[in-house]
Amino acid sequence: MLKVYALASRAALPLAYRRVARKLAAHGTDPARIVERLGHPTQERADGPLLWLHAASVGESLSVLRLIAQLGQMHPGLNFLLTSGTATSAQMLATRLPPRCVHQFAPLDSPACVGRFLDHWRPDGGVFIESEMWPNMLRLAAARGVPLALLNARISDRSARGWARLGGTARHLLGLFAMIHTQDARTAAHLADLGAPDARQGANLKAMSGPLPCDAPALADLRADVADRPVWTAASTHPGEEEIALSAHKAVLAELPRALMILVPRHPDRAGAIAQMIGHAGLTYTRRSAGAGPEAGAQVYLADTLGELGLWYALAPVACVAGSFTPVGGHNPFEAAHAGAAVLHGPLYANFAESYAQMDAAGAARQVADAQDLGRAVRHLLATPADLGAMQDAARQFAAAQDDALEDLAATLCAALKLG
Incomplete structure (x- = not known):
């Protein structure tokens, strides 16, 4: 053979x-x-x-x-x-x-x-x-x-x-x-x-x-731009997952109208189509590749650059790790945990089945079923500092133990x- x-x-x-x-x-x-x-x-x-x-x-x-x-x-x-x-x-x-x-x-x-x-x-x-x-x-x-x-x-x-x-x-x-x-x-x-x-x-x-590398001056600038706005990241999204993230963010905005979602596509070359998708969803946005920051009026920040995922995990206290709502198999949740982000994920994560089972059991991560469930989980964490802090601490401890x-x-x- x-x-x-x-x-x-x-x-x-x-x-x-x-x-x-x-x-x-x-x-x-x-x-x-x-x-x-x-x-x-x-x-x-x-x-x-x-x-x-x-x-x-x-x-x-x-x-x-x-x-x-x-x-x-x-x-x-x-x-x-x-x-x-x-x-x-x-x-x-x-x-x-x-x-x-x-x-x-x-x-x-x-x-x-x-x-x-x-x-x-x-x-x-x-x-x-x-x-x-x-x-x-x-x-x-x-x-x-x-x-x-x-x-x-x-x-x-x-x-x-x-x-x-x-x-x-x-x-x-x-x-x-x-x-x-x-x-x-x-x-x-x-x-x-x-x-x-x-x-x-x-x-x-x-x-x-x-942890992923993170440019400290860039992070400081972004934190100044975001100020006290509630912020979460939808990371490494694939086709079919941007719609889920946008629908979830609309639900978040209904209760937290100043909330910002950082949308990070797995493949930045899809950013043009994703930008149109955001517009069709009726949401305002700015794009990282255009040199824009997350301005106060933007509801979505399209992080369409390569190699800055560590920045987005460090900026947002809640991270939904995508690749888990479509049959991709999931993506690395430890990167978000090392940054101290509470980790949310979908139900399709065969590539990280044991890791997610352990993280979920430790309170470092949580599975959500769909857009509605994702919106509900993000909204709760951003509006409940005690629960968010406990989940972030669990994520940090889990990552450090590895x-x-x-x-x-x-x-x-x-x-x-x-x-x-």
Whole structure:
């Protein structure tokens, strides 16, 4: 099966590269960097040992930064290469990389591209995040003696059924990992069934990623603009969720007419359509991308920029983490909790099922069913300081408790990969 896959990936390479190159160019990627997808490096390899970490996109890439920083403190001579596949992840990482860490786009999973990549970077260990199990990357790295680990593994019931049909191929690929750390018990059970009995559940890597960066002067300016207005954030919304947030905010305004909602779309390139949606809902708004602030007359502040989510979580005491009202699977609730925001979420959060169950039980988060329920919850929290304060305190405490697991994970990883 792996030989068939290798042949197919060679044949598909020209078409696959044209597709990803077009997508990266459309998002403003430096043309000189697009060839990284073919395994051509655009930076030199640092002298000394190098740990390669591979993540798919924004969330996975950001979740690993604090682990890299921890490993860097434990091993001052260790260098890091972080790879991902999307333009957005590269943009977000540009100003956030820890010391001795560089970013490259991951090579397409073709033997020639992966071989070229490995020839240049010569990693001393490889760490794959969540569900990033590319057969050529894994087998070619392992063939060169690179020890491998799978961290924060997550596999859905559907994906597990698909891997089960591959039988021995799945067992072979999983057997290449010296360490498998899963983010939930369900994934550990699935991987054991697939032939990885040593897979172990641990703390969610995203829970240990710490607070998002926040520009202090910008936050001070925004707080001055907002003054004493009641404010809440609808964060990382997807199509179909802006309507829910706007409907909920109308209900909030009926009782708190000075309230402000910060609307943060997951993909800012949808902002034009969202702005029209706000207007059609009969609400006034200003846009961050236009250089405007949350003026007193605006009922909605459209935060249509990239990389400022930490700012919006710090500004608003209540945060509804979207991606949970449509079948997206939810987004990282720990980022809001680290900022001290009371967390609200919808009912569709398969990617964070155990995390939300724990947060809800601790009083740090609360599930709402729909727009009406969301409006009612936001209205209550903004109008009831005691309840809001208690939920914010619970969120902070829950987030802080996750930090203890980071050092243990880093030490376990180093031992498994024989680093330092």
